[in-house]
Amino acid sequence: MKKATVVGAGLVGSLWSVYLAKRGYNVDIFEARPDMRDASLSAGRSINLALSDRGWKALEKVGLGDQIREVAIPMYRRVMHAMDGSLTYQPYGKENQAIWSVSRGGLNRVLMDLAEREGNVKINFEHKCKSVDLEKGSATFTNRNTGEQVVSDNGLLFGTDGAFSAVRKAMQRTDRFNYEQEYIEHGYKELSIHPNEDGTHKLEKNALHIWPRGEFMLIALPNMDGSFTCTLFHPYGGEQGFDALDNDEKVRNFFKSTFPDAYELMPNLMEDWHENPTSSLVIIRCFPWSKNGKVALLGDASHAIVPFYGQGMNAGFEDCTIFEKFLAETNEDWDKAMKLYEEERKPNGDAIADLAMQNFVEMRDLTGDPKFLLRKKIEGKFSTLHPEKWLPLYSMVTFSHIPYAEANAEGKRQAAIMEQVMAMPNIEEKWDSNEVMELMNKLS
Amino acid sequence: MKKATVVGAGLVGSLWSVYLAKRGYNVDIFEARPDMRDASLSAGRSINLALSDRGWKALEKVGLGDQIREVAIPMYRRVMHAMDGSLTYQPYGKENQAIWSVSRGGLNRVLMDLAEREGNVKINFEHKCKSVDLEKGSATFTNRNTGEQVVSDNGLLFGTDGAFSAVRKAMQRTDRFNYEQEYIEHGYKELSIHPNEDGTHKLEKNALHIWPRGEFMLIALPNMDGSFTCTLFHPYGGEQGFDALDNDEKVRNFFKSTFPDAYELMPNLMEDWHENPTSSLVIIRCFPWSKNGKVALLGDASHAIVPFYGQGMNAGFEDCTIFEKFLAETNEDWDKAMKLYEEERKPNGDAIADLAMQNFVEMRDLTGDPKFLLRKKIEGKFSTLHPEKWLPLYSMVTFSHIPYAEANAEGKRQAAIMEQVMAMPNIEEKWDSNEVMELMNKLS
Numbered sequence: 061m062k063k064a065t066v067v068g069a070g071l072v073g074s075l076w077s078v079y080l081a082k083r084g085y086n087v088d089i090f091e092a093r094p095d096m097r098d099a100s101l102s103a104g105r106s107i108n109l110a111l112s113d114r115g116w117k118a119l120e121k122v123g124l125g126d127q128i129r130e131v132a133i134p135m136y137r138r139v140m141h142a143m144d145g146s147l148t149y150q151p152y153g154k155e156n157q158a159i160w161s162v163s164r165g166g167l168n169r170v171l172m173d174l175a176e177r178e179g180n181v182k183i184n185f186e187h188k189c190k191s192v193d194l195e196k197g198s199a200t201f202t203n204r205n206t207g208e209q210v211v212s213d214n215g216l217l218f219g220t221d222g223a224f225s226a227v228r229k230a231m232q233r234t235d236r237f238n239y240e241q242e243y244i245e246h247g248y249k250e251l252s253i254h255p256n257e258d259g260t261h262k263l264e265k266n267a268l269h270i271w272p273r274g275e276f277m278l279i280a281l282p283n284m285d286g287s288f289t290c291t292l293f294h295p296y297g298g299e300q301g302f303d304a305l306d307n308d309e310k311v312r313n314f315f316k317s318t319f320p321d322a323y324e325l326m327p328n329l330m331e332d333w334h335e336n337p338t339s340s341l342v343i344i345r346c347f348p349w350s351k352n353g354k355v356a357l358l359g360d361a362s363h364a365i366v367p368f369y370g371q372g373m374n375a376g377f378e379d380c381t382i383f384e385k386f387l388a389e390t391n392e393d394w395d396k397a398m399k400l401y402e403e404e405r406k407p408n409g410d411a412i413a414d415l416a417m418q419n420f421v422e423m424r425d426l427t428g429d430p431k432f433l434l435r436k437k438i439e440g441k442f443s444t445l446h447p448e449k450w451l452p453l454y455s456m457v458t459f460s461h462i463p464y465a466e467a468n469a470e471g472k473r474q475a476a477i478m479e480q481v482m483a484m485p486n487i488e489e490k491w492d493s494n495e496v497m498e499l500m501n502k503l504s
Numbered sequence: 505m506k507k508a509t510v511v512g513a514g515l516v517g518s519l520w521s522v523y524l525a526k527r528g529y530n531v532d533i534f535e536a537r538p539d540m541r542d543a544s545l546s547a548g549r550s551i552n553l554a555l556s557d558r559g560w561k562a563l564e565k566v567g568l569g570d571q572i573r574e575v576a577i578p579m580y581r582r583v584m585h586a587m588d589g590s591l592t593y594q595p596y597g598k599e600n601q602a603i604w605s606v607s608r609g610g611l612n613r614v615l616m617d618l619a620e621r622e623g624n625v626k627i628n629f630e631h632k633c634k635s636v637d638l639e640k641g642s643a644t645f646t647n648r649n650t651g652e653q654v655v656s657d658n659g660l661l662f663g664t665d666g667a668f669s670a671v672r673k674a675m676q677r678t679d680r681f682n683y684e685q686e687y688i689e690h691g692y693k694e695l696s697i698h699p700n701e702d703g704t705h706k707l708e709k710n711a712l713h714i715w716p717r718g719e720f721m722l723i724a725l726p727n728m729d730g731s732f733t734c735t736l737f738h739p740y741g742g743e744q745g746f747d748a749l750d751n752d753e754k755v756r757n758f759f760k761s762t763f764p765d766a767y768e769l770m771p772n773l774m775e776d777w778h779e780n781p782t783s784s785l786v787i788i789r790c791f792p793w794s795k796n797g798k799v800a801l802l803g804d805a806s807h808a809i810v811p812f813y814g815q816g817m818n819a820g821f822e823d824c825t826i827f828e829k830f831l832a833e834t835n836e837d838w839d840k841a842m843k844l845y846e847e848e849r850k851p852n853g854d855a856i857a858d859l860a861m862q863n864f865v866e867m868r869d870l871t872g873d874p875k876f877l878l879r880k881k882i883e884g885k886f887s888t889l890h891p892e893k894w895l896p897l898y899s900m901v902t903f904s905h906i907p908y909a910e911a912n913a914e915g916k917r918q919a920a921i922m923e924q925v926m927a928m929p930n931i932e933e934k935w936d937s938n939e940v941m942e943l944m945n946k947l948s
Contacts, residue, residue, distance in 0.1 A: 232685075236740075236784045240684035241676075340680050
């Protein structure tokens with residue numbers, strides 16, 4: 061009987077268990093937290109995620125697309141909120157292309173259900189990983205209720221236990237394991253915009269809202285219940301940083317003067333502010349991602365990134381697609397498949413980590429810049445005329461399956477071309493002229 | 505009574521304890537290993553280090569220079585050994601400027617003796633750090649012989665426990681602690697050249713010998729007993745890498761064909777090869793280096809680097825000098841002094857980490873390149889003519905107290921200038937002409 065152990069029943073762990081189950085494995089998942097499907101538990105923070113093509117592909121592959129689509133809201137464009145309340149719009153892709161707002165908790169619950177429905181997946185909740193045997197591909201867990209120790213010795217062990225992975229920590233103690241944890245200057249705090257009394261959304265529903273303010277920004281993603289989950293991304297230090305906003309008046313004044321239209325929609329601001337923690341943002345890079353053909357990392361455990369490209373979950377789900385591809389290609393030779401997987405995915409993990417930081421600058425700063433929006437329009441037009449020559453970087457990352465590292469390289473090439481185009485005299489007036497399109501055609 | 509705890513009685517821990525003792529602190533040092541001064545213990549590997557000006561300054565400051573000089577050998581130049589056995593020479597600095605070969609173990613023994621001689625320093629050997637309380641500045645140690653737990657609660661705790669610091673590991677678990685461990689492609693193995701029968705050295709004594717071979721290199725540093733300690737720096741992978749050299753014949757053939765003159769001097773090659781481990785090389789970067797004004801890291805615990813600039817120990821000793829300076833300036837306000845120390849030292853730790861990697865390329869590759877040697881000669885001549893305008897990078901790092909980050913920046917400026925100079929037609933013939941010197945004068 062084929063058996064595997066999965067550490068962590070989060071999004072990637074649950075999905076990967078479905079993949080393993082479909083390959084005939086009996087899967088024992090161990091999860092440190094209690095079962096979030098238990099109604100007596102608070103839902104916790106209502107973190108939203110943006111599901112896009114890479115994520116969908118991994119879900120479709122095991123037939124989960126339709127169920128997930130039922131709990132997801134398509135967002136077709138960015139809506140930028142200026143200081144004066146005026147709005148600008150930027151479509152994410154071509155017509156009908158969208159990124160999908162899903163609640164992390166909601167999606168995780170569905171994925172757990174679907175994993176258990178496979179019949180050969182068992183989730184053991186409230187079991188904390190205590191130690192890992194990298195030679196054997198086994199691990200020991202502590203039952204948090206009884207204190208009992210449980211050994212799961214299946215000879216195959218997957219670390220899908222997130223940015224602070226216990227499995228990775230065991231690998232980190234081996235010689236020549238490269239590891240980096242890099243905290244950025246910004247943290248985040250979740251806030252919310254409640255629904256109208258009739259349950260409708262207070263802002264355009266099928267959009268991602270951004271209040272770009274240079275050094276910081278507020279975003280809002282729609283929920284099924286008519287509310288929006290908002291996130292303030294904000295530096296810890298500085299005159300208006302988290303550390304300086306140390307009383308209610310300062311917080312209110314900051315919101316009133318910086319996000320006036322959002323402030324009007326958030327009578328619950330101070331309640332949220334105090335209830336929700338200020339959380340840090342970390343980038344994790346490491347290598348290798350596997351040991352002895354028996355232990356491998358997927359998702360945040362191997363490549364935690366900042367959330368600004370909406371690709372954290374998508375990249376983790378794509379790990380499953382790629383790993384599965386190599387299992388098929390090698391006839392389930394785990395040693396070979398793990399090596400192929402980590403060699404293929406590592407540069408792509410690094411690339412999306414870099415892209416996510418770049419997109420932070422774009423979101424918080426450039427989306428408020430007319431020149432930047434013009435550049436996007438020119439790219440969009442050219443891409444429509446010559447789709448074979450130009451797929452915008454955002455589309456490559458979000459609406460394609462081009463490896464992230466290739467997308468990143470192509471994005472740099474495009475940026476160099478657009479610098480020349482944007483330097484044309486009077487580009488504002490003639491941006492959609494033949495002259496501009498011809499130059500782009502020549503350069504690209 | 506002023507009290508402090510120091511974790512690790514290595515080079516930096518022993519020296520820093522002398523600094524603390526001279527400030528009137530009672531110092532409890534805890535060291536995981538047994539006392540290396542115990543004659544019954546093997547001396548272990550005879551690692552050599554190159555002591556240079558930054559290290560000397562820190563030693564002189566507490567009056568330890570003379571004692572150390574007795575066990576150190578000045579090396580005035582690099583001797584490069586070509587494949588055909590021919591030798592080239594490159595002075596390290598001006599006449600009488602040298603880097604000093606010392607045995608790590610020998611120096612450590614002397615520093616421990618000197619620390620204990622202060623009267624208020626006690627070294628507790630075979631006590632392994634079990635946990636650290638960052639709030640209190642205390643730590644718990646396990647006595648390796650009795651299993652007994654000892655708490656050292658002095659309110660001031662220093663982590664001088666090396667690249668795999670237990671104190672740093674405790675800091676690493678706090679939020680927003682940046683950390684990176686990066687293993688390079690190369691590992692190393694220590695070998696030796698025994699003395700002549702009359703106790704003299706088989707190679708020029710007052711020099712550092714290099715066999716530069718592109719992707720790898722062998723070096724040799726003199727010892728007081730007439731022997732040389734050799735180190736092979738070598739990639740793990742590749743056709744001739746460590747992993748491929750898996751039997752005696754391959755090792756012998758590799759040495760015979762790659763380092764023929766050294767091979768002749770090493771009849772003990774295979775014995776050393778099997779006795780000494782192949783060790784990895786790691787770069788550690790982290791921040792912050794202190795917590796709560798009560799805990800601070802010095803030396804490798806905060807900035808482990810590769811050994812190719814001979815600056816690891818020197819940088820650790822310079823940590824002591826700089827920390828001491830800020831203690832004086834703040835009237836021993838530890839909170840302020842720790843902040844000033846980490847802010848000043850962090851960019852310099854990063855700079856010497858980068859410089860050490862650069863120097864690896866220089867040593868293994870460029871020291872065998874006539875163009876590179878010519879460049880060094882031109883720089884040397886210009887520096888002699890205009891010492892106020894040009895101090896070569898190697899001299900800034902080795903024979904000055906210019907902060908490493910400044911030296912690194914100045915080195916980049918110099919490299920850009922030298923690229924232009926080396927591009928002059930027929931530079932080989934006219935390198936010491938007025939024309940060349942005038943161009944350098946103009947550019948710099």
